[in-house]
């Protein structure tokens with residue numbers, strides 16, 4: 001039986017990331033709006049745009065607190081943010097939905113999301129992903145570090161210093177591996193299941209790109225920040 005121990009440095013890393021993750025949350029009022037009275041598909045779309053935009057702002061702030069991120073090449077920092085924004089948004093959405101919410105809130109949120117002009121074939125994989133994340137019952141640390149690993153993916157488009165990013169990601173992967181062994185001793189495959197979710201995230205990223213084109217054709221407007229981070233228009 002492997003004796004797993006988290007080093008002092010790794011504990012400091014976990015603390016830094018968890019603090020940043022908890023400090024940079026989407027403002028409650030923005031997500032609360034999603035729960036208010038009945039909206040039309042158009043209004044739901046606008047609300048999601050607002051929530052997604054605020055999530056990107058939160059993502060940028062969170063990323064700046066990832067140890068080592070700001071020492072990366074400046075252009076690589078942008079490439080990593082743009083490459084991971086959609087996946088980080090779906091991960092955060094899944095975490096929002098898997099949180100203990102007052103009964104009925106989840107259903108209302110799901111209803112708002114379903115009725116926002118999104119194509120049906122995108123709904124199924126998206127809600128399957130939310131469900132598969134919810135079933136993992138991730139701890140806060142695991143959520144924060146999994147988001148960090150997603151951001152530090154070396155093979156995003158236009159990343160130049162692949163090795164520098166890979167080194168940072170490997171450090172985070174080792175921390176997550178140890179956390180999984182320590183926090184889920186009965187599930188030896190838990191770490192592998194978490195990494196499997198990252199693969200599922202990439203397929204959602206692909207669906208999302210297709211969605212954007214369909215929204216564009218139906219003349220849906222996005223905010224300048226979403227257009228910038230998603231390379232739209």
Ligand SMILES: CC(C)NC(=O)n1c(-c2ccccc2)cc2c1CN(S(=O)(=O)c1cccs1)CC2
Pocket residue numbers: 026034045048049050051052053055089090092093094096097109113208
């Ligand atoms: C919490 C934030 C990050 N989640 C969020 O913005 N959601 C949520 C969501 C999930 C669970 C709880 C609350 C909200 C569902 C969807 C989005 C955004 N996208 S989108 O970015 O493609 C978008 C499409 C049109 C305008 S913005 C569409 C799907």
